[in-house]
Amino acid sequence: xxxxxxxxxxxxxxxxxxxxxxxxxxxxxxxxxxxxxxxxxxxxxxxxxxxxxxxxxxxxxxxxxxxxxxxxxxxxxxxxxxxxxxxxxxxxxxxxxxxxxxxxxxxxxxxxxxxxxxxxxxxxxxxxxxxxxxxxxxxxxxxxxxxxxxxxxxxxx
Numbered sequence: 001x002x003x004x005x006x007x008x009x010x011x012x013x014x015x016x017x018x019x020x021x022x023x024x025x026x027x028x029x030x031x032x033x034x035x036x037x038x039x040x041x042x043x044x045x046x047x048x049x050x051x052x053x054x055x056x057x058x059x060x061x062x063x064x065x066x067x068x069x070x071x072x073x074x075x076x077x078x079x080x081x082x083x084x085x086x087x088x089x090x091x092x093x094x095x096x097x098x099x100x101x102x103x104x105x106x107x108x109x110x111x112x113x114x115x116x117x118x119x120x121x122x123x124x125x126x127x128x129x130x131x132x133x134x135x136x137x138x139x140x141x142x143x144x145x146x147x148x149x150x151x152x153x154x155x156x157x
Contacts (some may be wrong), residue, residue: 010044039069108131
C-alpha cells in the first residue's frame with residue numbers, strides 16, 4: 001500500500017453520511033475521494049454495511065465502498081492486532097478489539113488513519129500508528145483526543 005493512502009475510520013464515515021454533515025469534514029473526505037486516496041479495511045466495511053437500514057441502502061453503499069483501495073485482513077494484520085491488543089492491555093489501555101484491528105490495518109497498509117474516535121489517539125501515543133483526528137482538528141501525527149459518535153443518524157447514500 002502507498003503511504004499516500006488514508007484509511008477512513010467508521011467514526012468519520014458516520015459524520016460524512018449524517019443528514020447534518022459537518023461541511024469541513026465532508027469537504028476533506030470528498031477531496032481524498034476525488035484524489036483516489038481512500039482505503040478501507042474489512043472491519044470498517046462490516047461496521048458501515050451492518051448499520052444500513054434497508055436492502056437498497058446496503059446495495060448502494062456496498063457498491064460505493066467497492067471503489068476504495070482494500071487493505072486485506074490477512075495474517076500480518078491479525079498478528080499485529082493480537083500483539084497490539086496484548087501490549088495495550090499490559091499498559092492498562094483498554095481498547096475495543098474492532099479499533100485494534102482497524103489500527104493494525106492502517107499500520108500494515110502504511111496509511112494515515114483519519115478518525116473521530118479517542119481510542120485511536122490512545123493507541124497512537126504508544127505505537128507507530130499515524131493518526132489524524134477530524135473532530136479535534138489536529139494534523140497528521142498529532143496525539144490529541146477526538147470524540148467518537150458511532151450512533152449518529154445516517155442518511156441514505
